[in-house]
Amino acid sequence: MKPRHPxxxxxxxxxxxxLQRVGDKWTVLVVGKLGDGPMRFNELRHAIGGISQKMLTTxxxxxxxxxxxxxxxxxTIPPRVDYELTDLGRELLVPVSAxxxxxxxxxxxxxxxxxxxxxxxx
Amino acid sequence: MKPRHPxxxxxxxxxxxxLQRVGDKWTVLVVGKLGDGPMRFNELRHAIGGISQKMLTTxxxxxxxxxxxxxxxxxTIPPRVDYELTDLGRELLVPVSAxxxxxxxxxxxxxxxxxxxxxxxx
DNA sequence: CGGGATCCTACGGGATACTG
DNA sequence: CAGTATCCCGTAGGATCCCG
Numbered sequence: 120m121k122p123r124h125p126x127x128x129x130x131x132x133x134x135x136x137x138l139q140r141v142g143d144k145w146t147v148l149v150v151g152k153l154g155d156g157p158m159r160f161n162e163l164r165h166a167i168g169g170i171s172q173k174m175l176t177t178x179x180x181x182x183x184x185x186x187x188x189x190x191x192x193x194x195t196i197p198p199r200v201d202y203e204l205t206d207l208g209r210e211l212l213v214p215v216s217a218x219x220x221x222x223x224x225x226x227x228x229x230x231x232x233x234x235x236x237x238x239x240x241x
Numbered sequence: 242m243k244p245r246h247p248x249x250x251x252x253x254x255x256x257x258x259x260l261q262r263v264g265d266k267w268t269v270l271v272v273g274k275l276g277d278g279p280m281r282f283n284e285l286r287h288a289i290g291g292i293s294q295k296m297l298t299t300x301x302x303x304x305x306x307x308x309x310x311x312x313x314x315x316x317t318i319p320p321r322v323d324y325e326l327t328d329l330g331r332e333l334l335v336p337v338s339a340x341x342x343x344x345x346x347x348x349x350x351x352x353x354x355x356x357x358x359x360x361x362x363x
Numbered sequence: 364c365g366g367g368a369t370c371c372t373a374c375g376g377g378a379t380a381c382t383g
Numbered sequence: 384c385a386g387t388a389t390c391c392c393g394t395a396g397g398a399t400c401c402c403g
Contacts, residue, residue: 142264
């Protein structure tokens with residue numbers, strides 16, 4: 120039932136780092152969309168909806184920097200840029216999807232706990 | 242190789258919500274420590290190290306609100322308050338630990354990609 | 364089309380002091 | 384001991400305009 124080995128602090132730091140990296144407002148949404156295949160900038164923009172172009176740029180740059188996505192430029196006119204998950208990005212998608220599945224299944228329980236708590240406080 | 246069903250937007254939103262909730266600076270560290278068993282306020286404080294008391298309070302309140310942790314007050318003098326993961330909290334710990342394990346194993350690859358990217362830009 | 368450069372605001376989060 | 388109350392700062396992130 121209970122994991123037998125205590126959680127080591129340094130490991131938790133690594134988790135914390137990754138989660139903060141992936142836990143910003145848009146990263147998982149972008150990664151999720153890219154999980155369906157390569158996409159162009161505005162294609163992503165409209166598929167996600169609500170994201171500013173600045174934040175999409177920032178998010179994509181971050182993913183590229185960490186090796187989760189690749190950027191391919193076609194020097195045509197008008198220009199065309201494709202974004203795609205790398206192997207590392209697709210591997211990341213595995214545990215992230217698992218967490219996502221958990222979130223999907225348990226969002227009701229969280230919402231309920233939240234309502235109870237708020238009611239008790241008020 | 243490739244997951245056959247496309248990621249639905251609403252599901253990704255749920256993932257995003259949970260990840261933002263859990264992706265703040267301290268939540269996973271607190272949850273990780275609580276994973277070893279019930280703990281008192283200052284016990285947590287020192288076990289984690291570097292966290293301000295304000296943020297520990299905030300983080301614990303958040304966990305309590307979402308039903309991930311429980312708070313037990315012993316009306317003694319001096320007061321004693323125990324925090325403990327709920328069942329929901331322990332269940333959350335499963336996919337989070339998986340992601341954590343991934344982070345631990347792959348932090349090298351991320352660091353490498355990051356260095357390469359930074360070198361190329363500069 | 365795919366951004367870069369700016370400006371601006373809200374909020375996460377630290378430091379410090381006080382309280383029951 | 385376990386908080387609450389303030390003050391303060393940096394940064395995430397939105398809106399807008401411009402460019403090749």
